Amino acid sequence: MTEQTKIIETIELKKIYGMGDVEVMALNGISIQILAGEFVAVMGPSGSGKSTLMNILGCLDRPSEGRYLLAGEDVSNMSRAELAHIRNQRIGFVFQSFNLLPKMTALENVMLPLIYQRENRLSVHERRQRAEAALESVGLAERAHHLPKELSGGQQQRVAIARALINDPILILADEPTGNLDTRSSLEIMELLHGLNERGVTIVMVTHEADIAAHTRRVIRIRDGRLDSDHHNGGRSEEAKAALRQSLAALSEEAQP
Amino acid sequence: MNFSEVITIAWRSIAANKSRSLLTMLGVIIGVAAVIVMMAVSAGTEATIAEQIQGLGSNLVFINAAMVRMVPGQPPPQGGLVFDDVAAIRDNIKGVAGVSVEQRSTATVKYGNVSLDEITILGTTPDFTTVRDVAVGSGRFINEKEQEQKRKVVVLGSAVAQELFGEADPIGQTINAGNVKLTVIGVLKEKGLVSGTNFDEMIYVPISVVFQKFTPSFFGRVMGDRVRSIYVSVAEGYDMESVIQQIELLLAKRHGVTLEEPDFSIQTQADIISARQSTTASFRTLLAWVAGVSLIVGGIGIMNIMLVSVTERTREIGLRQAVGATPGDIQLQFLVEALMLSLVGGLIGVLAGLGGAVLFGKFSGMRTVVVPYSIALSFTSAALVGIFFGFLPARTAARLDPIEALRHD
Structure with a gap:
């Protein structure tokens, strides 16, 4: 896959909710393109339609009008089961509230998407290996057998990221991934996402924190269901990451007496 | 999902809520045990009657004064x-x-x-x-x-x-x-x-x-x-x-x-046998209905708890959908869970029924004979009850919208 492959292409995306007599236009014709390897922040006030957009981009919802091509494949009119399959194979989700299953260990949570694979199913042993590798890549290998409640918020979010990575998705959708975390954990999570992005994973992240958005290379703003602005920070990934490291280092110094 | 995964998920969910699962199963346990005990009692009664009639002497004709x-x-x-x-x-x-x-x-x-x-x-x-x-x-x-x-x-x-x-x-x-x-x-x-x-x-x-x-x-x-x-x-x-x-x-x-x-009437042994048998047959039918009703009540209990469970686990359902579970996967998961509740309940009920039949025979003075087919019958009924009453909650779960479900708290 070259740098120029379009991962996301939406054409005049509209979403209309019928509420009795009143029709609410949540999305009013959004056309965006996101290329492979991009790290994009989506911002916008509440009610702007950014959640609706993310739901459609995540194949959790279907547009009322317009088309959505995910890696060139039109998913606008797929059935619920087909969309489930697409989510399983191509998309990794990271949520604000982590959404780990409380009675499963970190490792089991990471393995969860593999249960729902339709083809090329792995053996239990292979799944375990893959989940262990995913946990390793987020730096939590030694916590594999802990329950979520035994982990800190930042660690739980890492488990969730490992889960998002398990099926080698072409796209990671993160919905305010740092919204429930303290500054330090937030920066660590951002660093982790940057690392993934460097390895070629395309990331689209919703946030309302400008400083978190500043760590990305491109910021898309949504307002009233329309594209408000779409600008590149100019900064390259390297620079964004360097800034991130500085912030983290500053934090560490503060913490020391 | 393959078979063993579905079973594992269902089993873990049941095991996670042991006391609630047990209470949910109680209706089925009682229903199944009731079927076995009641059939054991009526079979015991029939066996006693058969022996008594044997004991009356063979080829007996009774002449009674009107x-x-x-x-x-x-x-x-x-x-x-x-x-x-x-x-x-x-x-x-x-x-x-x-x-x-x-x-x-x-x-x-x-x-x-x-x-x-x-x-x-x-x-x-x-x-x-x-x-x-x-x-x-x-x-x-x-x-x-x-x-x-x-x-x-x-x-x-x-x-x-x-x-x-x-x-x-x-x-x-x-x-x-x-x-x-x-x-x-x-x-x-x-x-x-x-x-x-x-x-x-x-x-x-x-x-x-x-x-x-x-x-x-x-x-x-x-x-x-x-x-x-x-x-x-x-x-x-x-x-x-x-x-x-x-x-x-x-x-x-x-x-x-x-x-x-x-001014007299004549009865043969066969007349007496058939009279007794029709009495025990109607007795048995009555017992079967009572046991059947308790199984249905047990099934309704399972349905209630499964509906509660679907509501409680809405977020889990949303997450599973997000990571790739199809509506069919979700439906299967909850159906198997209901089925497993009723089967485990049925199994406990069979054991309770066997024990109950022995104890009942010991303490009531009535003879009990465990009928093997009553075990199969009650166990199968429990399974059918599980599938029947598990269907509605499972469909409710499968129809949840993943977005709504993920937002649920």
Whole structure:
């Protein structure tokens, strides 16, 4: 896959909710393109339609009008089961509230998407290996057998990221991934996402924190269901990451007496 | 998802809420256990009846006097069986192995300083042993001569002999029954309970002695030598139906009645068997309904808890959908969970039912026989209940919108 492959292409995306007599236009014709390897922040006030957009981009919802091509494949009119399959194979989700299953260990949570694979199913042993590798890549290998409640918020979010990575998705959708975390954990999570992005994973992240958005290379703003602005920070990934490291280092110094 | 994954998920979800799962299963447990215990009780009853009927003696024909209403101060109505009918049947009907008649009374029986109250004195004829299929343990039974001469002899039931004489030999001893002295000539072998009658706890004297000594004088005056029932044993190789027909004709002629309006009725063992069986069959049907209703109630319990569970786990459902579970996967998961609840409940119910059947038999005095097919039947019903009542919650779960479900708290 070259740098120029379009991962996301939406054409005049509209979403209309019928509420009795009143029709609410949540999305009013959004056309965006996101290329492979991009790290994009989506911002916008509440009610702007950014959640609706993310739901459609995540194949959790279907547009009322317009088309959505995910890696060139039109998913606008797929059935619920087909969309489930697409989510399983191509998309990794990271949520604000982590959404780990409380009675499963970190490792089991990471393995969860593999249960729902339709083809090329792995053996239990292979799944375990893959989940262990995913946990390793987020730096939590030694916590594999802990329950979520035994982990800190930042660690739980890492488990969730490992889960998002398990099926080698072409796209990671993160919905305010740092919204429930303290500054330090937030920066660590951002660093982790940057690392993934460097390895070629395309990331689209919703946030309302400008400083978190500043760590990305491109910021898309949504307002009233329309594209408000779409600008590149100019900064390259390297620079964004360097800034991130500085912030983290500053934090560490503060913490020391 | 493959089969073992579905099973694992369902099992973990059930195991995560042990006490709730157990309470949910309670309805099914009780239903299944009830089916097994109730069928064990009715099978036990049937087995007892079958044995009793066996114990009545083979090829038995019962002749009963029609019910006669006695009006005080008026002469008794004519008709009914009389003692002479016994001899008439024996002498005139071909294919009769034995004819006996029974006349009961009660008295206190004494020997030495042992005294037994309310002992049934059964006046009968020498054919009794053949007809009733009882065997003499020691000594002998009443003979024709003693019957005709109204000799005061007695044959003891085994339990009575044991009570009165212990290990000593009763033959030749004299006992008191009421104020009548009777000489013991024999003791019956143990026979046990047959058709509600315990032959071991009775004493047997010639029926002529009962008429003379033990029937209350008023009753004797009005009833003469009438008897309630005559028992005929049909000899092997003879057709029951034709013997019955001959008896009917004979008795109708002797009593001067027509066959359309007889003053007696004739029953065979088969009649009694079918009457008893239809009673137990309707008993069993009733029990099956009761058990079936409790299974349905159990199923509704499962449905309720599964609906609660779907609501509680809305977020989990949303997440599973987000990471790739199709509506079908979700539906299957909840269906299997309901099915597993009912199957585990069914399994516990089977064990409880087996234990319950044994304990019930021990403490109630009723006989219980576990019917193997009742286990299969109740277990299958539990499974069907699980699938049926699990369907609605599973469909509710499958129809959840992943976005809404993920937002749910």
